[in-house]
Amino acid sequence: MAKSIFYHAGCPVCVSAEHDIVNLIGVENVELVHIGEDRDRIAEAEKAGVNSVPALLTPNGNVLHINFGASVADVKG
């Protein structure tokens, strides 16, 4: 199975959701990307349709925005 990508910004909501997602789908099935630190990947996240973090990009290209930690605009700013 292709990997999902979990975009986050290290916020408490993000960390909590990350633990849940890893428990649910398995750490081997998801790449974890901290767009607050790995800023080169902000544009990639936006292009994929990520408007807020935490968000999970599924292997088929859908974005699941999970709860609400921070807008991507705030992470960029």
Add this chain to the structure above:
Amino acid sequence: MAKSIFYHAGCPVCVSAEHDIVNLIGVENVELVHIGEDRDRIAEAEKAGVNSVPALLTPNGNVLHINFGASVADVKG
């Protein structure tokens, strides 16, 4: 593993997210509950902390609100 519960209301956003969640965690690991039809379970969802649908209640009791289809208040109304 205990099952997760996916609460939804049949809306397009809900159906799309349901497909994604089932693909990611496996249909055998999630109970699907339509609170628009199975209205007896609205109170249960609210008690678990579900504010909007679609939402996934994890086995350890966390609620992951996924994108936004409808508020539970609107489903009740």
